[in-house]
Amino acid sequence: MKPHKSDVLIIGGGIMGSASAFFLRQRGHSVTLLERDLIGQYASGVNFGNVRRQGRFLGQLELSNRSYGLWKRLPELIGDDLEFIPSGHMRVCYREDEIAELQAYAAAPEARELDLQIITGKALHERFPFLGPEVKGGSYAPHDGHANPRLAAPAFARAATRAGASVRERTEVADVQKVNGEFHVTTTDGQLFVAEQLLITAGAWGAKLSEQFDEAVPLEANGPQMSVTEPVPYALPTVIGVFTKIKEEVIYFRQIPRGNIIIGGGNRCKPDMLNRRAYFKPESLLNQMQQMSRLLPGAANLNIIRVWSGIESYTPDSLPIMGPSGKVKGLFYAFGFCGHGFQLGPGVGDVMAELISTGSTRTLISPFDIRRFTDPTALAMPQASFPSTGRLV
Incomplete structure (x- = not known):
């Protein structure tokens, strides 16, 4: 079977993956997004719908503020109304x-x-x-305010599709490898997807994929x-x-x-x-x-x-995994958002698109580096004095 090729392959169709696909298309990359079931099914579409910045880890506010700027531009940005109301929090x-x-x-x-x-x-x-x-x-x-989580990930996926991304639901990943500088992803129905860069946004299943690259994360x-x-x-x-x-x-x-x-x-x-x-x-x-x-x-x-x-x-520290792999070139992560990722979704997509495109981002994401779990001696991590846990909602 002929492989499906793209610049960037995304595994996981929640709001992080869907928003990333949209913003990567805005930067001109060919993008394929694979979702095992339905877009936004497991976390992105069933959460409370808080679009809040207050109460977050202080080191996350820069990312949250960037995302808030995008929320204010909906539906102009993606052509859909997510029922965002800046009602106060x-x-x-x-x-x-x-x-x-x-x-x-x-x-x-x-x-x-x-x-x-x-x-x-x-x-x-x-x-x-x-x-x-x-x-x-x-x-x-x-x-701060709230929006309808059931609408968000599908709206970003539709916008990404209109912009030229390939969004494939009911497509389950069976195996992920890096072969001769490219990522090869095989699905359970025998399809092969090939890309130079891979972004894992698979939520509660993200750690199973990162483990395949020797980057284990204690995800619950x-x-x-x-x-x-x-x-x-x-x-x-x-x-x-x-x-x-x-x-x-x-x-x-x-x-x-x-x-x-x-x-x-x-x-x-x-x-x-x-x-x-x-x-x-x-x-x-x-x-x-x-x-x-x-x-x-x-x-x-x-x-x-x-x-x-x-x-x-x-995660144990209530902060997400977000940024480049510490071991594999071209591999990126955005998962483990600990029940507080909905507001961050547009900003995460924008930042990951910037990071994948340019190799860096103007927004602080170093506290979310996967190496704090896989190679803590390589990082001097700040203490999360205001962790983003449910008790701070």
């Missing part, structure tokens, strides 16, 4: 000492573009009267616990999440203009990686309702009409 807390942590984050030089406002006590409850009495303070990000798969209420009058435009170190207290919600309130947080589940299935645990819903009643007492009587999960990937 609030991180609230239940304890006085947590207010000091929010203040320290807001005062950091890296956070200056976020225009964060720390609101406490009476002023907080006057501005957000629906919050429960236990809420002591919050950090308000006026430019988890399933988010998501639910949505019946529609009610639209009155809560601001995205709100709890800043806490107690796992059970983590809760976040957003209301969409149609009236439904989307809820996430709490315990995650262990997905069935063999059958590629994730599950929603009944106890997760009970905890969500308990925490929602504490955060938003008015939600106590709302009916939940649907629950769902997905398959996300997490």
Whole structure:
């Protein structure tokens, strides 16, 4: 069978892979994207939909800010409306000492573009009267917001296709090798794809591919616990999440203009990686309702009409794998975004296209180098003082 050749081959069709395919085409590269199932199926299309910058590892804000600039240009950029609403984002807390942590984050030089406002006590409850009495303070990000994750990856894939990329769903990779300076990818149906450069954006399966190049990553798969209420009058435009170190207290919600309130947080589940299935645990819903009643007492009587999960990937330091391989020329990674990759998606695609095209990028991504796991002596990594974990949503 004649091989399919392109400049760049991408494995994994979530928002990272789809956005990368689009931006690589903007730079003139021939691109083939391979997705085992459907575009955006496992993590990119089932997440909460936060388009937030606040609460991230400070060293990630440069990338997040670049991505925010792209979000503001949708749908002009890709010809699709992803329902992005810059509604504002609030991180609230239940304890006085947590207010000091929010203040320290807001005062950091890296956070200056976020225009964060720390609101406490009476002023907080006057501005957000629906919050429960236990809420002591919050950090308000006026430019952050939310979008529809079910639309994002497919929209970027369609835009990439219109620009000339080859996007192939239902195409499962069986083997990846580098042969005579080129990457050879064989699929389970016997097709051969050949490219000079390879980008792995395979999410929770990314580590299985990096291992084939002797770059093992301790990646853990988890399933988010998501639910949505019946529609009610639209009155809560601001995205709100709890800043806490107690796992059970983590809760976040957003209301969409149609009236439904989307809820996430709490315990995650262990997905069935063999059958590629994730599950929603009944106890997760009970905890969500308990925490929602504490955060938003008015939600106590709302009916939940649907629950769902997905398959996300997490690293031990809660930071992604992003950048060039430490061992193989022409190999690049962008996976393991630890449940906080949705907002970053456009920026990751743009940065990876720049990196693959030019060999460097103007945006800070060194904290995400795969060598921190595969060859830590080669890097002097900064400490992630504000890691991007679910508790910081």
